[in-house]
Amino acid sequence: MRRAAITSSAPTPPLTVTDLKQWAYCARIPYYRHVMPVDFVRTFSMERGRLIQAAVETLETRRSFKRYGLERGERRFGTWLYSPSLNLSGKIDLLILHERGCHLVDFKHTDGGVRYNHRIQLAAYALLVQETLARKVTRAFVYLVPSRQLSGVSIGTREKDAVRWAAAEIRNCIRREELPARTAARSRCIGCEFRNYCGDIW
Numbered sequence: 697m698r699r700a701a702i703t704s705s706a707p708t709p710p711l712t713v714t715d716l717k718q719w720a721y722c723a724r725i726p727y728y729r730h731v732m733p734v735d736f737v738r739t740f741s742m743e744r745g746r747l748i749q750a751a752v753e754t755l756e757t758r759r760s761f762k763r764y765g766l767e768r769g770e771r772r773f774g775t776w777l778y779s780p781s782l783n784l785s786g787k788i789d790l791l792i793l794h795e796r797g798c799h800l801v802d803f804k805h806t807d808g809g810v811r812y813n814h815r816i817q818l819a820a821y822a823l824l825v826q827e828t829l830a831r832k833v834t835r836a837f838v839y840l841v842p843s844r845q846l847s848g849v850s851i852g853t854r855e856k857d858a859v860r861w862a863a864a865e866i867r868n869c870i871r872r873e874e875l876p877a878r879t880a881a882r883s884r885c886i887g888c889e890f891r892n893y894c895g896d897i898w
């Protein structure tokens with residue numbers, strides 16, 4: 697695992713789990729949000745994702761816990777958590793509390809399966825849960841809305857280290873005010889809400 701050159705011991709500025717997820721998608725996105733705040737177009741897929749999530753929450757309240765491998769539990773939707781030590785906050789789509797700890801579930805409107813940035817997002821949530829609720833994260837899932845498929849996601853030391861490294865990288869970028877390199881996956885630029893600001897790719 698590479699280590700970022702951390703320029704200060706204080707974990708500032710504050711970050712969100714969305715920053716980490718977006719950094720894993722393209723390192724420029726947190727730069728645009730924090731260093732050069734710009735207006736951006738809220739894309740159709742983002743709006744649709746919001747509507748889908750509301751529908752899934754309604755469905756979930758009627759279903760049993762068997763598909764999560766649990767007999768019983770307590771569902772909590774849209775839980776905001778903040779860790780002062782990480783200076784990181786995030787909103788978890790679905791937290792299932794049970795006697796041995798808790799499961800995490802994130803809803804995604806994507807046909808492409810579970811991706812690396814989804815794993816980073818869930819690992820960041822796991823750190824928040826451990827730090828703020830002092831509960832063990834027993835399992836994590838991505839619920840793929842189009843296929844109605846529930847995919848388990850492994851979260852271990854490697855994934856949590858990747859979260860800390862990503863947070864340090866973003867903070868270094870913000871402090872230096874340096875535009876990061878564009879993503880190597882050019883197909884991501886096509887539907888990106890920040891595409892108007894990346895003059896070097898068109």
Ligand code: SF4
Pocket residue numbers: 722723724725878879884885886888889890891892894897
């Ligand atoms: S347009 Fe491409 S390079 Fe620019 S922020 Fe979006 S994904 Fe990154």
